[in-house]
Amino acid sequence: MGEVGSFDSLNPWILKGVAAKKITLTRATLLGRSPEEPFTMYGVVAETLEFPENRAWIIFNIRPEARWDHGKTITADDIIFSYQTWLEQGQPFMKTYYRKVQKVEKLSDKRVKFTFDPEKSDREVPLVMGMMPLLPKDVYEGKDLSKISLKPLVSNGPYRIKSFEPGRFIVYERIKDFWGKDLPTYKGRFNFDEIRLDYYLSESILFEAFKSGKIDMMEEENPQKWKWNYAFAASKKIKKEEVDHKRPVGMSSFVFNTRRELFKDARVREALTLVFDFEHLNDSLFYGMYTRTHGFFDNTELVPHGKPTGQELAILNRYKKKVNPKVFEESYQPPVNKTPAQKRANVERALQLLKQAGWRLEKNKLVHEKTKTPFVFEILLKSKEHEKVALEFGRNLEPLGIKASVRIVDEAQYERRKIDFDFDMLYYLWVGTRSPAGNELINYISSKAADIQGSRNYPGIKDPVIDDLIQNMLQSKDRAVLVANVKALDRILMSGNYVLPLFHLAKDMIAYKERLAHPTLQLMMESRIESWWEKA
Template sequence: MRRRHLITSGFLLASGATGLARAQVPAAPPPAAAPPVADAAPAVVPPRRTHALSLLGEPSLPADFPNWPWVNPAAPKGGEMAQAAIGSFDSLNAFILRGSPAVGTARIYDTLLAPSPDEASTEYAHLAKAMEIPADRKGIVFELNEKARWHDGKPVTAEDAVWTFNTLREKGRPFFRAYWGDVAEVVAEGPHRLVFRFSTDGNRELGLILGQMPVLPKHFWEGKDFAQPSLDVPLGSGPYKVERFEPGRSITYRRVADYWGRDLPTMKGTNNVDTLRYEYFRDGTVALEAFKAGQVDFRQENVAKDWATAYDFPAFRRGLVKREEIPHELPTGMQGFAMNARRPLFQDRRVREALGLMFDFEWMNANLFYGSYTRTTSYFSNSELASSGLPSEGELLILSAFRGRVPDELFTTEYRVPVSDGTNAGRENARKALALLQAAGWTVKERKLVNAQNQPFSFEILLNSPTFERVALPYAQALQRLGIEARTRTVDAAQYQKRTDEYDFDMTVDLIPQSLSPGNEQRDFFSSEKAKEPGSRNLIGVSDPVVDALVELVVAAPDRQALIDRCRALDRVLLWGFYMVPHWHSRTFRVAWWDKFGKPERNPRYGLDLASWWVEPDRARALPADRSVAP
C-alpha cells in the first residue's frame, strides 16, 4: 500500500515510528530458518471493473440504475426552448483558441462518462459502458458502447477517441495540455477498447478528467484544419445536432430522434425539448427585454437589481411568467476584479492589497444588490476546501516548508476581506491603503498618485458587458480619492476574448470556478507555466514557485483529508498574495420562465439540470400567440 507522506520544514517524513522509537524497543530473537522454496511468480492483481468513478467513496447508484433519481423518465418529448446569449459567434468549433464559438455546441457530442450533478466528483458510464482500473492506478481502460453511432450512422470507435485526445492536446486550447499533462500514452486496443497510460499513480482524479472528454469523429475532420475557426456544421454523436444558424445572431439545435443513447440511464428523462434555440443580444439589458417580450422562454438572472425590480411586468402579474430561487450546494469559487500581475503596476503585493482595501462591498450590497449577496472570502468558497481562521495542524505541516517564501502574516493572522461602514467613503481603509502605497514608493502630488519617476498611477478596467459598469464606476470613484485614475472600458465579446487571451489588459472581472475535487485544472488557473501561455485561464498571471508546488500537491493528494489541507494551504497563499479584489456569490439559482415548461420535483444538489425540463403541450398552447402584447 502506498504510504502517505507529510511535508514539514522541507523534509519528507514517512508515516510510522522513528529510528529513536525503534531503538527503545528490545530486539526480538531472530526467526528460525525456513526451508528453501522454489521461486514463486508474483501474484497478478486483476484490474477492477466498474460502472462509475468517484473520488469521495463509492458511487451512490448501482450498475443497473434505470435513470437519474430526480428526472421524470416519462417526460414528454417535443416543443421549443429559446434562450438568450450575449455577444456574437463566428465559429462552431469550441475547442480551439481562435474564433468565438457558438453557445450550445457541447450538446452535439457525447463524453466518455456522464457526471452526476447530484453527487460530488462522481461520473457514470455513458459513451463508455464500463471502465477498468489497474491495481497500480497508472492508467484506465474505457470500454466503449458498441451501439454508439455518429449522426451519419457510422460507429464511434476507440480510434476516434485516440484521435480526439491527440488533436485536442496538440491543437486545442491550452487548457487541454494542462488538464491531461499526466497522460503518457493513449492507444486503441481494438474497436471499442480505449487505453490510457499515466506517468504517475498520484493523480487520483485523472480517470474522471478523461471521462469528461468529448469524442469527435476522426473521419469528419480528415482533410480539414482543426486549428482554424469554421462555420461548417460539425458531426457529432450526441442528443442534438445543428439545424440552422445565422452567424452572430442565432443558432438552433434539433433533437436527434434516433439518438443511439436515448435509453441509457444517464439519458432517460433528459433532452426532452425538440428544438433548442439561442438568440444573441448585445448585452444583458437587451436580453432581459427580449425575455419580457416573449422572444426568449427561459432566463437565469445574474443581476440582483433586475431580480428585485425588473420582473413586475404584465405577463408576470397575470401568471404567464414564473420565477423561482433554486438552492444549490455548488462551490462558488472566486469572482473578483483581477489584476494582471504581468504588468509592472501590479507586481508589488502592497499595491494589490491597497487596491482591495478600496472596494466597498457593504455599500454595493446595500445600494446595488438589494442585500442578496455574500462576500467571497476564498478561492474555494462555499465548500469545505475554503480556508478560515488560522492554519490547522494539517495545513501547517504543508505550509511550514515554505516559511520565508510566503508572507509571515499567513501563519499568525486570520485573513479577512476589508469591511467598511457602508458609506463608500471608507476613510479608515483609505488610510491603510495610502500607507501601503507610500511604502511601495508612491506619493500624492497635486491630488495624483505618482511614483519616483513622476508617473501617475493609472490603469484600465476592461469589461465585456455594461452590467459590470455599475460596479466598476463606484470602485473607480473610490480609487480616485487616493489619486488613482481607473478608467472603465466595455468592449464586444470578440474583442474581449482576444485581449484576455493575449493578456492585453490591466484589470478585468475574472471568475475562477471550483469543484468539490480540485486537481489538474489548478495548473491552468495558477501555474507559472500557464501564466506565459496565451489563452490559459491564469488571467491574473500568478507566477510563484510556492504556488506551483502547492498546485502539484493538490493534484497528487492521496486522500480526501490531504486534499482539504492542501487546497486550504493553496487558498491561503493566493489570498495573501492579493491577486484579486474578491466580489460576492449567491447560493441559489435565480430562474424565470414563460409558463410552458414542466420540471422535476427537485433539482440535483450541484447543478441546474435544465436538460431534465420538458414542454407541457397544453401550457404552451395556452400562451398568447404574440406574447409581446399579452394582456
C-alpha cells in the first residue's frame, strides 16, 4: 500500500509528531466497533460487561486468553495503568473523556470497574472507555509516553511492527498465534501475512509506484485521473471497480479560522462561500462525478430536509432567540454558479454582505473601511491533491477584490500549524458517521475545545446552543431523539458558515492487482484492506 506524506512517530495518541498510518493493526481494545452498525460495540479484550440501566458505572471482565505480544496476559492492572497514563499524557480529547471517571477499581486480576462522575458523565462514556488504547504496565510504568518515539508499542492486536524506516516505509507482520483470531469480531479479517505501507512525496509519485507494481491497490478520489490515467490497467493485470455506496461522506471543506479577525464576521464567511464555483470545477476537471456536500452528515438519515418539523422544530424553538432565523427555513442548499446570471447575482450579494461587514472595493481591491487593510489570506494545504480546487477558489474571489494565496507544506509542518491553529484557512475532512458520538463532537465543535490546542475544533466554533445540543445528544436514550438533535445541530452549523462545503463521491473507485479479492461491498460498507485477501 502507499501513502503520501511522512511519519516520525509510532504513537498516534500524543500531540507530538506524525504517527505512521495503520498503527491500529497492532492494537486490540476492550470493545470493538462494527463497521456496518452505528456505534454498536462488541467484546474484544473484554469477554463480558456489567452496567446498570443508567450507565453510572461499567465493569469489564477480561478474557483469560487475551495477552500481549511479549507473552503476558492482559490484566486489570494494565487497564488501570492505561487509563492513568492517557489521562496524564494523552491527547486533549482523551483527557476530556477520561476526566469523566470518578473512580477506577481493581475487583480482581481480570475484573475492573469504572465509576463515572454524575456531574460530568453521559451514556456514551462506558463505550468510550471500551475504545481506550491499552498498554502493558510492566513495560511502560514510569516511562514518559508523551515524547515522540520510534520504539514500537507492545502489540496486543493481530499484527506487530516488523520493520520500518521513518518517513519511508513501515511493515506490519501478522501474529500467527494471535489470541483473538477466532473471535467473531476478527473472523474473515486480517488475512495478509504482511502489510507494507510505503510513503511518497506526492500523489503523482505514489501513482507511478502503483503503475510499476510496487503498490498493490489504489483507492482513487480524483475522477480526472480515474478516467485518463488508468489506461495501463488491463495490460498490467489491474482490475478497476466503481462501487456505488450509501455511506456517510463527511464534510470535505475549506475551514475558516474564526480566531482570525478576518473571518470573525459570519457575513464575511457567507460572502466567500457564495462565489465558490463548484459547477465549473465539476464539469471542467471532474467530469461531473462529484456531488456537492450539503452538511456535516450528508448521505445519512441525519441530514435535514426542507423546513424543520416535529421534534426537530421543537428543539430549535427552545433556542429561537439565540439562533440564526435561517434554521427555520429550508435546509441548507449550497450556492449555485452554473449560469452567468447566477454568478453575477452571487457576486452582488457577496459584495453587499462584505459592505455590511465594513469592507469596500477600492481600485479592484477589497479594503477595510476603517483600517484600509486589504483582504488577503492564505489557504494551507499538505499536498497537491486539493491545489487545483484552492487555486480555482482564489480565482472565484477576484471579482470581490480578495487575494487568496495557496501554500503547500510538508505533513509535519501542516500538523503542527493545525494543532496550534496557525492558519487562515485550511482543507479538512470531517469523517462521516451514521451515529455521531457526542463526546467526539465536544472535541470537534464545542466552545471548550475552541481554546484547546490539539483539539479538532479548527474553525474555533463557540456557540452555547451547539454546546447544549451536544449535551442533549449525550443524554439521548432514543434514536429518534438523537436524530432530531443532530438535524437541528447541522442546521445551526451550516447557518454559521464555519466552513466552505466542497464535494464528495457517491461511489468508490478502486484499482487493484487481479490476485487480490475483497468481500462484496454492500451500500453501507466500505473497502477496508483488513477484509481483503489474496487468491490461492
